[in-house]
Amino acid sequence: MEAPDHPAIPFAFCHDQKNFRLLELPPDLLNVVTSADPPVLRIKSSESAPAHAVLCTDNLAYQIRQVQSSNSIFLTKPAKDNHSNDAASSLDSHLSAIATCKSTLELHPVSGSAIPHLKQCLPLYFSNEDGSRPTPVEGRSKRDVFSNIPLADQESERSWVELMAFELDGVSLRPNAEELRSVWKAIRTAADSQGFDLSQQFLARDAWKEAEEDGCPRELVHALLRKLSGNGSQIETDWMQLDRVKFVRWTGAMVLDRERDRIPGGVSITAFMEAWKDELPESWRAHASLDLLKGAYSQPTPSTIVITDDYDAIEAPAPSESTNNLSGKASLRSRKWHEKFKNARR
Amino acid sequence: MPSIPLYPPSHNQLDSCASNPSSASSSVSVSAPVAAPAPIPNPLPPLLHTPSGLAVIEMQGTINMPSAELVHDLDDDDDDDDDERRDGEEMEVEMDDESLAKGGQAAKHNKRPKSKAAYEAETAIGRLVFPYYSPTEPTDNKWMKRVHLYVGRHQRMTGEVKKLVNPLAVIRRRQQQGPVGSGKGTANEVSEKGADVDMDVDVDADTTRDGTAGENRNGSTAKGDDEEEELEIVDIVRYKILFSQRPEPVSG
Incomplete structure (x- = not known):
């Protein structure tokens, strides 16, 4: 049996x-x-099927998969020897198997955009024809919404900003396109009447005063400015500077969306470009370019242009891509698993 | 579905849940500040130590244990002469070899603890030996290449210590943190205290066995249990002892 100088560790169940x-x-x-x-x-799962459990930190997300083992x-845990008359062992502790696991949990990185999730669960904020804006009585806080999105909170936050979602009296909402247009109109009017230039630094409160007079919630103006400025914090008090690329791109998409409502079949590119440039501050007019809208439009004819349906999700990586990657990795892994046990049997 | 929190390891509340037959019989005072019980020496080589003492042993195959009910049944009509009956209890080790089981039984007979509590709690499987391990040269890791698990006198499994590519987090349902009303996620001291109080209640419930203590406890903590499930990482294991081969016969 074992050499005497190698003490045996009793192993018990x-x-x-x-x-x-x-x-x-x-x-x-x-x-x-x-x-x-x-x-x-946090372990989250999506509300809609298929509900995979996803383990999240602030900036990482992993899908949890249970992997059965035939092993x-x-x-085990050290346990005290209760018997005093055991002369065979020089140790006064042994190993005790306190749990048996038939499976382990594997983690597979998940990436993707929270935009589809947010679009699904956030009610639209809109104005009625009479100018009133109904607020849903029942709604969920941003925190509650995020806890049901199976992605890292940072990813959800990114998509939240992207969709210009906002919280109004504890209810999470996202504005519809018309509402955004009217906010934008109010900001432009404010810029014109107060004489500040949107391509330069300006005070956010100068911008939302006008919108508030129209009955538009300040939170929504902030949501728009947050998206266009590229930095989220302190919009209320600080001087802010819009991000040129984000701003020009967004106005382009907004104008194209507006044109679609007018002429669903597609608008002439020349007319669209003019309308787009008219929305921009003088110094940024030259930056309007179709390249900025890549992927967000289609051209029914070479001279006309129309916006795609889900243009607001374009910036984020397509979710289908990430799913493919995931399953690809998984099949590779399971193949290895079989090889491992084949080798072990030999 | 609400999200479930998974708390990181705290390394302050090790023994409150893990099985420890000796602590169940020792009484813990609620009011006096509880001195941590002396840690049980970990018999494994230091490389395999974790703060909580937990380690992972993986083997190809299954060990068939007598069911807990069987053990309890035997225990219920416990008297002085039931040693015979216990010896007749079968432990099967399903490793394609029946003699393994008999060997295990023999080993158990030799080492079987006399104390009733200890007998109830455990069934001996075998003995682990690290044949190349030398406590004087702990930095030399060649010893990891071989581990034996002797089951009885005639069977031996050979395995090795493997470093895990992805370390394993050992997770469990988080324990209630003391009385309702004490805030969640407070300092570690508080949670440690809470765990101790809980443990004491557990001991009471076990000893009275009439169910009342248990009910009271459930009542006092029901809020937390119903509200939301909480998980925690007890420890992180970076090595495992893996027996991937069949047992082989050895001569006594």
């Missing part, structure tokens, strides 16, 4: 089995969990 699960930690997540001040992770995986 504890009948009071505990419930533990084993979760594989990819390097990125391991760094987070073992950092000096680790955050609380027995014991979780």
Whole structure:
């Protein structure tokens, strides 16, 4: 048997089995969990089927997959030897298997945009013909909405800004295109009447005063300015500077969307470009270019242009792409799994 | 579905849940500040140590244990002469070899603890040996290449210590943090205290066995249980002992 100078460690099975699960930690997540001040992770799942469980940090998201094993995986813990008359062992502790796991949980990185999720669950904010703006009585806070999006919160926040979603009295909303147009109109009017230039720095409160007089909530103006400025914080008090590319692109899409309502079949490119430039501050007129709208429009004829339906989701990576990557990786992995056990059997 | 929080490891509340037969019999005072019980020495080589003492042993195959009910049945009509009956209890180790089971039984017989509590709690499987491990040269990791698990006197499994490519987080349902009303996610000291109080209630519930203590406890913590499930990472395991081969016979 074993050499005497190598002490045997008694190994026992504890009948009071505990419930533990084993979760594989990819390097990125391991760094987070073992950092000096680790955050609380969250397991989320989408409300609509298929509801995969997704483990999220602020900026990472992993789909959880349960992987069955034909092996027995014991979780062991040192336990005190209760018997005093055991002369065979020089140690006074042994190993006790306190849990048996038939599966482990694997994590697969998930990427994608939260825009489809937000579009699905955020009610539209709009004006009635008489100018009144109904607020849904029942609604969910931003926090509640985010906790149901199976993605990292940072990703959800990005999409939130992208869609110009906002919270009004604790209810999360997103504006429809018409509402955005009227906000934009109010901001332009404010710029004209107060003489500030949207291509330069200006005070946000100068911009929303006008919109508020039209009955438009300040939160919505902020949501629009936040998206167009590219930096989210302190819009209320600080001088702000619009991001030229974002701004020019957004106005282009807005104008094209407006034109579609007028002429659904497509508007002439020349007319559209003129209308677009008219929305821009003088110094930015030259920056209007169809390249900025790549992917957001189609051309029914060479001289006409029409906006695509989901143009507001264009900036984000297409979700279908990420799903393909995921399944590709998974099949590679499962193949390896079989090879591993084939080798072990030999 | 609301999101479920998964708390990172705190390394302050190790023993409150993990099985520890000896602590169940020792009483813990609620009011006095509880001194942490002396840690149980970890018999494994230090490389395999984790703050909580948890380790992972994986083997190809299944070990068939007598069901807990069987053990309890035996225990219920416990008297001085039931040693015979216990010896008759079968432990099957399903490794394509029946003699393994008999060997295991023999080993158990030799080492079987006399104390009733210990017997209830565990069934011996075998003994782990690290034949190349030397405590004097702990930095030399060649010992990881071989681990034996002796089951009885005639069977041996050979395995190795493997570094996990992706370390494993050991997760469990988070325990209630003391009385309702104490805030969630407070300082570690508070949660440690809470765990101790809970443990004490557990001990009571176990010893009275009439269900009342257990009910009270459920009542006092029901709010938290119903509201939302909480998980925590108890520890992170970076190595595992893997037995991927069939057992082989050895001569005594």
